[in-house]
Amino acid sequence: MTYDLSEGDVAFLRSRYGSKALEFAAELQVTPSTLVADLGQLRARYPEHFAAVAEVTAARRRAVGKLRYADQLLADDDAVQQATAAPVAALRAADIASLHHGALVHDVTCSIGAELTALAAEPGIGGVIGSDLDHIRLAMAQHNLSVAGGTGPRPTLLRADALTVTSTADLVIADPGRRNTRGRVFGIDQLDPPLLELLSVYAGRALAVKCSPGLDYRNLRTRFGFDGQVQVVSLDGGVREACLWTEVPGLPENRASVLRTMSDGRPRLYEVTSGDPDALDDPGVDEWIIDPDGAVVRSGLVRQYAHRHGLRQLDPQIAYLTGDHVPVGERGFRILEQLPVTEKVLRGALAARKCGSLEILVRGLDIDPDRLRKKLKLKGAEPYALVMTRIGRQGVAFLCEPGIRAT
Structure with a gap:
C-alpha cells in the first residue's frame, strides 16, 4: 500500500x-x-x-532502470509507476525540439518532474514550465530538478489545474492519471483529467497527450474526430505509451517509435509511419517467421515495416511476417515444420524431437499458451518454439528453432 x-x-x-x-x-x-x-x-x-x-x-x-538519478529522487510508488521512462521522455523532448525549435513547453501534469528533466536537458527547447495541482508532488519535483541539474533553462514550477489554461506556451504536454482506487483504468473518460476535456481545453494549440498503449485511437478518430498523430512507443520490447500530437501540420497519422537499449546503455531508435510505402508480395510461408515489435503492431504499421525489410505476411489479417532473413535487431524463428493445430499431432512431433522447453506464440487463435504447454507433456531436453496462428480460416502451427535476435 x-x-x-x-x-x-x-x-x-x-x-x-x-x-x-x-x-x-x-x-x-x-x-x-x-x-x-x-x-x-x-x-x-x-x-x-x-x-x-x-x-x-x-x-x-x-x-532503477526507468528514471535518471533514481537513487536521489524524491518520489512515491504511484508517481514512479506513472512517470515516463527516461529514454521515452528524451525521445519526446527531441521530437519537440525538432518540430518546435526554441519552443516554450508547458507540462501541465508534471508530478515529480520526470518529464521536466528530459525537457530541460534538450538544447533545442527554449524554456520549460511545470504545473500540477498536488503541491506535495511539486515539492518533490523541485528537489528532483535540482538533483538533475542541466545546462538548459531551469524549469518554472507552479500550482495549477491542468484544465485551466495558465500559460501561452508553444506546446503543452499532459499525462492524465491512469489509475484510481480500484487500479488501472482504460476508458478515455476515466482518465484524470479526462482526455476529451484536455483536447477541448487546448483545442487549436499544439498538444502532446500521453495515453495508455491500449488506447482505442481508431474510435477516437471516427467517433470524436481526432485528426492528429498517434505515436505508439515501445522500449526494449515493451509498449509504453500512445502519445497524441495535435496541431502539428504535415505529420503522418500513425507513427511507431521503437527504442532498444544497446550494450553501451544508449538507446537505438527506429520509426515506421503511415506515410511509408506498404506494397508487399502475396502472402506465403518462407524460411523465417518474424514477430514485429508491439509498437509496430499496435500502430497498424505491419505492412509498412514488412515493405522496409523485404518481408511478407503469412496472412493479410495476421501480424506475423515471413521472409528469408531476420532484420537486424529483431527476433525471428526458423521454421522446421508446419503442423495442424491438434494436441495429438503436436505432442507427437515434440516428443519425436525430444522437446523439453517450449516457447509458444499465438495470434488469431483462442489458445492459452500456458495451458497448452501443460497438455503437451514435454519430457525431453531440447528447446523449441511453437508459433500458432491461422492462414485464412485454418489454424496452423509452425514448429521452429528457438528464437534468435539478429545482429
Missing part, C-alpha cells in the same frame, strides 16, 4: 537529516522476511517520518 507523503515529510526528506535517513534506509534489505524488523529500525530512528522514508526508499528501487 502506497503511503501518501505529507508536506512535513517532504521538508524532512529534503533536509540534511532526511538525506541521512534515506542513506540509512538504502542499506536495509526490506524484503518480505526482513520487512517487520526493517520498519522497526526506521520507526525507532525516525518516529515521525519512518513511513515516508520507507516509501521513498521503495520508490527509488522501483525507479
Whole structure:
C-alpha cells in the first residue's frame, strides 16, 4: 500500500537529516522476511517520518532502470509507476525540439518532474514550465530538478489545474492519471483529467497527450474526430505509451517509435509511419517467421515495416511476417515444420524431437499458451518454439528453432 507523503515529510526528506535517513534506509534489505524488523529500525530512528522514508526508499528501487538519478529522487510508488521512462521522455523532448525549435513547453501534469528533466536537458527547447495541482508532488519535483541539474533553462514550477489554461506556451504536454482506487483504468473518460476535456481545453494549440498503449485511437478518430498523430512507443520490447500530437501540420497519422537499449546503455531508435510505402508480395510461408515489435503492431504499421525489410505476411489479417532473413535487431524463428493445430499431432512431433522447453506464440487463435504447454507433456531436453496462428480460416502451427535476435 502506497503511503501518501505529507508536506512535513517532504521538508524532512529534503533536509540534511532526511538525506541521512534515506542513506540509512538504502542499506536495509526490506524484503518480505526482513520487512517487520526493517520498519522497526526506521520507526525507532525516525518516529515521525519512518513511513515516508520507507516509501521513498521503495520508490527509488522501483525507479532503477526507468528514471535518471533514481537513487536521489524524491518520489512515491504511484508517481514512479506513472512517470515516463527516461529514454521515452528524451525521445519526446527531441521530437519537440525538432518540430518546435526554441519552443516554450508547458507540462501541465508534471508530478515529480520526470518529464521536466528530459525537457530541460534538450538544447533545442527554449524554456520549460511545470504545473500540477498536488503541491506535495511539486515539492518533490523541485528537489528532483535540482538533483538533475542541466545546462538548459531551469524549469518554472507552479500550482495549477491542468484544465485551466495558465500559460501561452508553444506546446503543452499532459499525462492524465491512469489509475484510481480500484487500479488501472482504460476508458478515455476515466482518465484524470479526462482526455476529451484536455483536447477541448487546448483545442487549436499544439498538444502532446500521453495515453495508455491500449488506447482505442481508431474510435477516437471516427467517433470524436481526432485528426492528429498517434505515436505508439515501445522500449526494449515493451509498449509504453500512445502519445497524441495535435496541431502539428504535415505529420503522418500513425507513427511507431521503437527504442532498444544497446550494450553501451544508449538507446537505438527506429520509426515506421503511415506515410511509408506498404506494397508487399502475396502472402506465403518462407524460411523465417518474424514477430514485429508491439509498437509496430499496435500502430497498424505491419505492412509498412514488412515493405522496409523485404518481408511478407503469412496472412493479410495476421501480424506475423515471413521472409528469408531476420532484420537486424529483431527476433525471428526458423521454421522446421508446419503442423495442424491438434494436441495429438503436436505432442507427437515434440516428443519425436525430444522437446523439453517450449516457447509458444499465438495470434488469431483462442489458445492459452500456458495451458497448452501443460497438455503437451514435454519430457525431453531440447528447446523449441511453437508459433500458432491461422492462414485464412485454418489454424496452423509452425514448429521452429528457438528464437534468435539478429545482429
